[in-house]
Amino acid sequence: MTKADAPSSPPTQRVTSHDVSREAGVSQSAVSRAFTPGAHISPETRQRVLEAARKLGYQPNAIARSLVTQRSGIVALIVGDLHNPFYPQALSQFAQALEHRGKRALLLTHDARRDVQETLDAASRYQIEAAIVFPTRLNSTLPSLGDVSKGGVPVLLFNRHLPGRNLLSVACDNYAGGRLAAQVLLDAGATQLAFIGGDPETSTHQDRLRGFEERLREAGLDLLAAPSHAFQYDWGVQATLDLHAAGHVPDAVFGANDIVAIGVLDALRQLGRRVPEDVSVIGFDDIQESARLAYRLTTIRQPLEIMIEDALRALDDPRPGNGPSLHPGELIWRDTVKRYDTAKGQT
């Protein structure tokens, strides 16, 4: 039943620690110890084992190891649709950070039609040590998420905060970011400020809006408008067009994230409005696309690396009360917000 091997290839079939022990003339335990960092084994034996292993092309079976150690070393990365390029970037950085810690990332997708719980169940069969959930919209699936968290495996929400839940969470300080966006726009001399939202059910949308609106109110200003729908380019375009069609002409727009803000910019250009002379635009995330010469979007950068480090740290010590960690966003000045002095000159 074995397929004919290519001439030069070894007789294959999986090579196990027994094969190596035979080759090295030691016990199977010794082979195991040779591959275990802190194990009690003489340097000579280890050397002999390692050589035999190399000769046979032996790689320890991580599956078997997981079974006995009860630690799989696997962390689940659960992603929804990846329309927002912010997430792929986070994803690969997570995978890399996990590897640095000797762990592996199991990639699972989650579409809106199914419950996240299903995906988490599937993941739990692989004895994952933790799960990191990249959100699209999670609201509909909140209840079940809590259970998993209790069930033993810590679940961490990336870039979302679910108030009142016993979930780990790492996010940017979106409220402060919202305030910062308002501040920047106010400094630019804006008085007619609009917020083009994303998915209104998400904490990112809500927190950014709240911070933005609050800061405006402190300045004695009301929001010109705050339509919301989805974190998508098309929506940014549409909302901007609608806004102007309805006679609401902003002199500053805060896009709920960069993808939306880029849609805003393209719509503004189509409407013949000059950025930043006629209208300032600021976004959130700082994705690659925002730096294109065609956009040069001023935005608030999420400190991805720090957030990821923090996420992994939190997962190492998943205290139930290890509430959301909030990281301040960083203002990235580019060309879509009127400069202070320019504003002064014009006001």
Added chain:
Amino acid sequence: MTKADAPSSPPTQRVTSHDVSREAGVSQSAVSRAFTPGAHISPETRQRVLEAARKLGYQPNAIARSLVTQRSGIVALIVGDLHNPFYPQALSQFAQALEHRGKRALLLTHDARRDVQETLDAASRYQIEAAIVFPTRLNSTLPSLGDVSKGGVPVLLFNRHLPGRNLLSVACDNYAGGRLAAQVLLDAGATQLAFIGGDPETSTHQDRLRGFEERLREAGLDLLAAPSHAFQYDWGVQATLDLHAAGHVPDAVFGANDIVAIGVLDALRQLGRRVPEDVSVIGFDDIQESARLAYRLTTIRQPLEIMIEDALRALDDPRPGNGPSLHPGELIWRDTVKRYDTAKGQT
């Protein structure tokens, strides 16, 4: 030593098939059978087991199953840097397609500093059934890749073709795509055609260039220039600026991929050249960004879904001679190439 449990949470500790068998009053084998689709088990017993399982929150241990069945159900997805948004998209679609087949994706990163072999070794410890490699530049690591392929686990290169190697490979027909790009640009009336390349060591770059150049030559034309460096936005900008600075003024540019072509567009705009009136631009891939109103890039779309299906099919039957599958690209007309009739009017 067990940590104190939260009040409402069950006594936890992993629940196994033995726990379920006890609860259901059957043997452990019966529990196993209840969770095995085609197994010989009476509907009643299965029902009883399933209920007990639900009650206890039992999930079969996929790790243990893998050990005995010798099939992990895990496929490694090995990614380099994800600067090109084409790959994240492919990545998540792969993960999804694998799930549809009951398999899981193990996500591994590969940076240019290390050998792909290391990553493949790490993956093989998890008894992966196959590996799919998303390239950045693979040339330096070719030799080792062949070995793994022979070692038993099929390795498939996505979007690259390594001639003469015993590797599986799925890619777009880049040669034909190059010819198509030339055809489209010739039809637009162009006579001064430049190719802005990507990484010159990659098959995608080479094949697209070859097809492009060949078609030009058939039309009695020479390439105006064909600088190459990397599949990056900044390079597209730089190369275009350099080209013009050197006095090579193209009336058509083929960007080796969309990211490069978008850089070309931005540089052209900066130079004050009108697209497509003064110069036509075509790209390759059809990433999301290409559809932005600011770009509306005419491009050749890679048939991602078909390529992925084909990749998974090939992995199911990894015949050594299952050479590269080539899929034709699809021309996506947008606004960066002069229309035929327009061209006619102007020529």
Added chain:
DNA sequence: CTGAAAGCGCTTACAG
């Protein structure tokens, strides 16, 4: 259809 038992490839007390 059902259960007892062997065994997948490891790790880890336990003796020596």
Added chain:
DNA sequence: CTGAAAGCGCTTACAG
């Protein structure tokens, strides 16, 4: 330091 042995949680012949 080293080896023999038990056991991680399953699947799967083997009898019945």
